[in-house]
Amino acid sequence: MDATDTLVVEDFNLAATLNSGQVFHWHREGEMFFNLVGDQPLIVSQPTPDRLDVHAGGADLARRYLALDHDLNKIRRTLPKGDKPLRQALKFAPGLRILRQPHWECLASFITSSLKQVSHIRQISLTLRSKFGTKIATIEGVDLFSYPTPEALANAGESALRACGLGYRAKFLQQTAALIADGAFDLNAVAELEDAAALEKLCELPGVGPKIAQCSLLFAWERLGMFPIDVWIERALRELYFAKARRQPSSKALRDFAWKHFGPYRGYAQQWLFHHARTSGIFSRSRKDG
DNA sequence: GGACAGGGTACAT
DNA sequence: ATGTACCCTGTC
Secondary structure, three states: OOOOEEEEOOOOOHHHHHOOOOOOOOEEEOOEEEEEEOOEEEEEEEEEOOEEEEEEOOHHHHHHHOOOOOOHHHHHHOOOOOOHHHHHHHHHOOOOOOOOOOHHHHHHHHHOOOOOOHHHHHHHHHHHHHHHOOEEEEEOOEEEEOOOOHHHHHHHOHHHHHOOOOOOHHHHHHHHHHHHHHOOOOHHHHHHOOHHHHHHHHOOOOOOOHHHHHHHHHHOOOOOOOOOOOHHHHHHHHHHHOOOOOOOOOHHHHHHHHHHHHOOOHHHHHHHHHHHHHHOOOOOOOOOOO
16 A cells, blocks of 8 residues: 555545535545545545545546545636525535536436435446446455446446446446447547536536536536526425525526526535535425425 | 335437 | 437435
């Protein structure tokens, strides 16, 4: 194992970041979080709020993947003043960052995510890795497999993917994998496009609509202005910002609101609100007066 | 035990 | 622009 690197960190919460539903394959053993970034093993722990220990994988990889270079002070200054719900969400997990994930594994994971719970997405992700990925390392007794390449998933075929519990998503994943494996769709070209064009481009893929395209752009392509709206965020926005509205805004009106209200780093606002809504139980309490 | 819903998308009106 | 089918799993 490599020598441990110790990084001084500020505004960073490792557990919240890895458990915030942007990534699904991390293992935890005590204080240690471990798995692969692409095909690189990474083992990290955060013994105190201001310290990150990188036990394997190296400081550079950790800094890049965990987006430790994002200037959260600057980002917070762009957020709307006097937005109480957002302020509360920030207080709940101020160090929740948006990762820089490898493009393909992020996109593919979100293709398998539609109408599923986070725990199930994780289960599918780990199964796909162990069946169609490459074994890279064993850490704490856990075998770590890289995310299967587009070629591997394209060749696996729809029925083999169904056997992993993907249901109707199997066809989407297989088809998208095939388009990329064939070279009919150039995933690398997406990085060169402006946000709107990149979004449109990703939506050409089977099983990829605006929600999944925006998740991928936000969590893998570092497009921090994306604002994916799922059932949780939609519910959260309605309850937090329009509870007293005489008439509930349409979904489109809600999108427009979010786009204008939260500003250029709305992706961060989305992630903080999502994490808060999902984890804090604010929506599991009585909703009698709905 | 069935019904229900879970980080949507594709396709038909 | 709105409605519905799609597959599977855990939960009540």
